[in-house]
């Protein structure tokens with residue numbers, strides 16, 4: 001009998017446990033990301049529903065106070081709003097607790113304002129720190145920690161622009177005029193200066209979330225829109241035919257303010273270079289024209305998660321932590337990985353060390 005020594009596995013081969021782990025993670029990923037997108041859509045839909053409900057309930061309450069039953073019959077579907085509120089005074093009180101829009105929202109005694117509303121108001125009033133500033137504390141804190149989270153999750157105009165983006169994709173339109181991202185910071189600065197000089201609120205007229213809210217209010221209350229509807233139509237048409245997500249990337253003063261405030265955000269994207277095959281699916285998925293796999297997202301990312309979902313290999317993930325010293329954690333991770341890979345003559349095991357798969 002000849003004693004045969006068992007064949008040794010090459011050191012670089014991933015263990016069976018690791019293979020199972022990564023396979024399981026890859027199988028889980030689409031469902032998990034779909035769930036996150038579903039949550040995002042639900043949040044966006046809730047904001048839109050609130051923006052519609054507020055003027056509807058307000059109008060209903062006014063007509064009730066005027067005892068205008070004919071007006072109520074004419075304006076409301078009795079099975080829905082009237083049927084919901086007529087015989088229930090408690091519900092009616094509750095329904096009128098929410099007032100305003102995404103520009104300034106009043107929920108009971110709590111007032112929450114968009115930071116851009118504070119800038120706009122302060123510039124027009126030519127005042128410095130104002131008590132109004134306190135109403136923007138919650139959005140300010142959220143932006144400092146999460147970056148442009150308002151854009152990706154709450155802005156009603158973003159929903160509209162995403163519809164435009166989908167139309168553009170369906171129509172196969174390739175034309176994409178690009179501008180400098182600095183343009184929106186110029187819009188922010190010039191708008192504030194103009195407001196200060198003219199003594200009027202400039203952003204309130206051109207800021208899409210505010211315009212969407214205002215137009216919904218006009219349509220519901222008076223049955224007709226204003227100039228804002230034309231502005232929105234113009235922006236969406238330009239985005240569909242000429243420039244993908246033009247407004248949010250290059251022109252929105254709110255987006256500019258959120259980008260500035262979110263410079264030191266703690267919620268960040270991270271690339272796992274050992275999994276990234278440089279397929280660029282995440283780049284194509286990003287409506288903001290960012291390059292997640294290269295780490296060049298800066299403070300523009302709106303946390304929409306399209307790129308994370310597009311990557312079927314789980315190479316992109318979210319992390320919470322401070323900004324790395326070089327400012328480009330994703331690039332640094334990729335470079336570190338590449339360097340280790342080279343020094344280990346392509347040994348995959350070394351690359352795996354570079355990432356935190358075991359801990360997740």
Ligand code: SF4
Nearest residue numbers: 151155158248252255
């Ligand atoms: S950039 Fe402006 S319009 Fe676009 S999502 Fe952000 S706030 Fe809304």
Ligand code: SF4
Nearest residue numbers: 286301302304305307
């Ligand atoms: S980098 Fe990803 S999460 Fe950020 S805006 Fe682009 S697709 Fe959305």
